[in-house]
């Protein structure tokens with residue numbers, strides 16, 4: 107049944123119920139429940155291969171569910187069409203396509219999805235400049251994306267998603283390949299998004315500078331949710347629970363640090 111606009115406003119922005127999905131012949135999601143409510147910042151955590159990327163790819167329709175239910179903004183996935191309400195930054199891709207384009211052009215391309223008739227008006231251009239500034243990319247705005255470092259690419263892709271001014275922003279490991287100083291820049295950008303009421307679903311390996319922003323953590327293990335609640339404590343700068351983690355300076359025979367939930 108279709109919700110009325112008032113009912114839809116009360117419903118989770120993301121509601122995934124009993125979701126199962128396979129990649130090849132491998133079952134990767136095995137009954138995942140994940141709800142994200144309006145204005146929440148949710149971290150999706152788990153060891154390598156636990157199914158985090160697959161879960162967010164299922165949410166944006168890139169991986170079909172074999173069972174279970176998905177609704178977005180209170181609308182069943184099959185009827186959902188309002189993709190401009192959602193920004194998605196996939197894991198480790200590049201902003202370069204081989205086609206010469208400047209940073210500003212790539213960020214503007216994100217905004218086109220929201221503009222009328224593919225024409226960028228004053229408000230669209232302002233959103234592009236704001237996103238560039240938020241990610242500290244103004245000085246690169248006229249540079250070719252083919253000449254950027256990996257971390258700079260990542261910031262361009264995030265700026266492109268922010269330029270859309272989405273109500274829901276989904277990011278798969280946004281901090282990957284971003285140096286510490288720019289992690290702070292990114293954390294500030296996301297803090298601003300949160301203050302504006304944007305709903306955020308972030309796949310993370312460690313909370314790092316994003317820790318103060320996180321309202322709730324959902325932890326996956328082998329395609330199942332094993333924790334849904336406050337972020338596990340004392341995860342600090344280390345990988346989260348269960349992420350086997352050996353320090354480079356640890357003794358040879360040291361046991362990997364296992365902090366419980368995910369191991």
Ligand SMILES: Nc1ncnc2c1ncn2[C@@H]1O[C@H](COP(=O)(O)OP(=O)(O)OP(=O)(O)O)[C@@H](O)[C@H]1O
Nearest residue numbers: 129130132134152153154155156157158159160161
């Ligand atoms: N194209 C594919 N075909 C078959 N199996 C795949 C494919 N892509 C991923 N997998 C497997 O699915 C499982 C879940 O992968 P996924 O990328 O969702 O995990 P993740 O939790 O995001 O891991 P990471 O932290 O390493 O990014 C892994 O075991 C992975 O090997």
